[in-house]
Amino acid sequence: MISVVATSSWSLMWMPVLLAAVLQVIVVIKRLFSPLSRVPGPFITKISYVPIFAYDQRSKRTAWIRRLHDKYGPVVRVSPTEISVASATGIRDIFAGSSSSGGPYPKSKTFELFKHFGARNSFTSITSAQHGWRRKVIGASYSQSAVLAREAATGNIWRTAGNYIHYIGRAGMPAGGNSIAKSVDIHTANTFFAGDSVSSYVLLDGLQALLGNEKHQRLIVNTQEKPGDVLSYFHQEYREFFNWLNAIKIFVRAWVPGLGPQVLSERTRVGDKDPKKLNSVWYGGTEYRDFTYKSYLDAKSELKSNPQSLARGPITLKLANNVITGEQIQTSRNPVVEDPSMRGFESEGNFHKDAGAASEAMDHLIAGQDTTSETLSHAFQALSMLQNKPIQDKLRAEIATLNLPTEHDQPLQSEQLSHLMRAPYLDAVIKETLRLYPPHTTNIQRTVPAGGRVLDGLYLTGGAKVGTSAYVVHMNREVFGPDVESWKPERWLLEDKDQVRQMEQTLWAFGSGTRGCVGKHLAMVEMKILLSSLYGRYTTIPDQQREVPLESNHFKFRSTNRDYSYFPNAGGRIVFAEDI
């Protein structure tokens, strides 16, 4: 009797294990026969997420994907449900959408990590329907002509570059016994510059971190990634994997005596609607979010009391204009959209609520900060290397021909700005930096639309993830030459115009298609203004005297791994010596 009871409770205990094993075998068989298993790639990636997760976890995911492309070609399988694409035709189909592909592919759910105040913005829009009107609200304000016109009218970025020069004088440490040379923690300075510049474009009043405003410095520094944020990323990116781990954990808790059943709580994510979870610190932190929400409401009040202020340009005014128009339509018996720039939106009810408008503004502040500052940090680093001295000299010689003013109190005139934007060597320096050190190095993902698609002759099932890495694309030797690993601005100035055109078409740092970077012209203006202001005045070398040498931490990490974790550590130092 006792042995019957013992046997049946024993088999009861192992039944779920057996069930789990059978389910796992079914999943593996399904994966082996999935159309994705016919995409070139290592056998293990047909059935397991372990390799991609392990590389990602060690920040080596992109370097691994590059090796897979070298071995298997332009389309490779990186996990049972994810494909990486580096061919020109494949990228066009996914991101721009050819007639055969039926439009651009929707974004993957990972982007929802960037929602703020529980509300979607352009960047987190998954489908074209969610995205199209949001982009229309802001798109024209970021065109190259709009950015240049606003800079000529306000001089905001030029003035911010002047503040950088003051910052070097104030925050820089004396270097090498030379009283006029200053050693500066370059990435912190660049982050303040990019944060001040983008906020002056988005908010009524920009931040003034470079001038020493401590609260503003804290807002900017707090947007940088923390260990908990990395965990959120993993939870979102590897949902299947974590669901599976959770299932095992729940099962173990239920069956192991003493542990007791417990349903694991989901990690806090900014995208969640639960107000308590909105206090998460991911990207922006609570303080920066509160600040941005309030700044947006200030812009809305300003626009209500003075409709003419719309012409001043900050993005929060554009967003508030959309919200106010929507509110008027909702409350009016005979709705008429008076503002021509908002016509067409009413047919679909495409108006932001306050939270959506503030979420859009918050996203721009974040999207425009680390990307631009990191590119600048790499440009300073590359230009300062002793072996690149001839490049720095050539850049300084070109800047001298631009005859830019030494003072930063008055805006540059339109003509000066347009000369600056066309300066070929400066342009080559920035393009080459974006090529070798693209801030978004990891695969930018999309989802194969329902029903599946044929891509480069391979059938991909609906729901699979596809993605492209700018870093992998930029390592194409056929396009960029055999020396792709070297930082060499001269490659953009070759005599062979066809090759240069092909390189320009291949450069993918800002993405492509309707979802490509809306802020790219703003970023280019910022970078050109800063580099010309500083190299018109200083020469730079790495600071080898300091305990944190330039090549350490972030820079070393970035130049070897280059992964999702594109938030660098501060610490790398550059010595600025005034050329007097």
Ligand code: HEM
């Ligand atoms: C060097 C600087 C920058 C780089 C390399 C960069 C790169 C990118 C890339 C690759 C995307 C496309 C993501 C995708 O396709 O899923 C993107 C989107 C975006 N970027 Fe930038 N970015 C930079 C600066 C800026 C700036 C200054 C802003 C300021 C507003 C900005 C705002 C945005 C926004 C709002 C989106 C989403 C666009 C949409 O989905 O409609 N970026 N950026």
